């Protein structure tokens with residue numbers, strides 16, 4: 001560990017400054033600024049850790065603008081664990097850097113205290129319909145109106161069954177992580193996930209007492225609360241006795257797969273080893289081809305870069321859509337959602353959103369499939385803004401259930 005004790009200096013030193021990661025970094029590609037690149041950010045982290053730089057706006061800004069997308073990790077020949085370095089640095093920044101006004105409120109209130117807790121989120125959503133209506137008539141400033149435009153137009157908040165049995169030959173029993181934002185805004189996707197898993201031969205249970213996976217806190221520099229939530233989930237899923245913990249949000253799956261590293265105990269490692277993204281369980285089942293409109297696939301960073309799952313979703317889509325599946329240019333480039341990034345860094349998030357929308361329109365697809373609700377909301381908002389209402393964005397589970405007529 002370094003002088004300041006927050007950074008794993010050995011891991012940071014693995015960076016040999018070769019620059020091979022630069023082309024894969026969305027913020028570097030947008031700005032051409034070394035400080036906005038993985039190499040530049042690692043240098044800033046090391047200077048902070050050594051006490052040669054202090055927490056000023058000029059240093060914290062490029063670190064805040066990192067998406068945490070981990071595209072650089074995939075490109076790095078030296079195996080730099082960038083995600084872990086960023087997590088350590090963010091925790092250090094949030095302990096020592098004084099944020100003010102809107103940024104303080106977003107990070108310390110909305111992201112730390114509201115979004116990860118479904119009951120609080122439900123209450124916070126009550127006035128949104130009216131506020132959005134008011135905002136669209138010019139009654140609210142852009143900084144207040146735009147975050148609300150990210151929300152889906154409507155959502156299904158009906159309760160989920162506690163259990164749902166397999167159809168046909170039984171392959172195992174899985175526990176579904178319902179998460180925080182997803183358990184309020186995307187219950188329909190959870191229902192679709194349960195139907196698909198039942199169809200694929202799994203009994204599904206929704207264990208009581210589970211909480212947010214902790215990713216929102218971890219990415220916001222609040223590792224204490226992230227660990228607290230992770231411990232709760234480890235206890236709940238151990239007690240449930242399931243064969244697999246299934247996750248249908250790429251960011252939550254990546255977080256849970258790292259519980260062993262986050263908590264450093266054997267039970268957490270065992271639970272982390274049983275976590276599977278939905279596509280990993282579905283990939284073992286044959287899918288019949290169904291007629292469909294032209295469909296493309298946007299890769300969620302935390303599925304493709306953090307979990308390194310790239311081919312299975314494409315194989316599922318090819319099986320169902322056949323020749324109507326088309327590749328999306330820059331499919332693995334972040335859409336700007338990146339957890340809560342589109343709230344805290346709206347300018348860069350908007351640039352990346354626009355780039356994603358242009359690529360989607362270039363692909364000619366009528367449906368964009370993804371595996372993360374954050375990406376879904378970000379892309380939907382971008383398409384609405386571009387006036388491209390003919391293009392639908394669907395979670396993979398919703399798309400498959402609809403094509404297989406399992407509803």
Ligand code: SF4
Nearest residue numbers: 015016018019021076
């Ligand atoms: S590719 Fe890896 S080693 Fe090279 S500059 Fe980027 S982070 Fe450093």
Ligand code: SF4
Nearest residue numbers: 025066067069070072
């Ligand atoms: S995590 Fe993403 S945005 Fe951050 S430095 Fe790496 S590639 Fe760039």
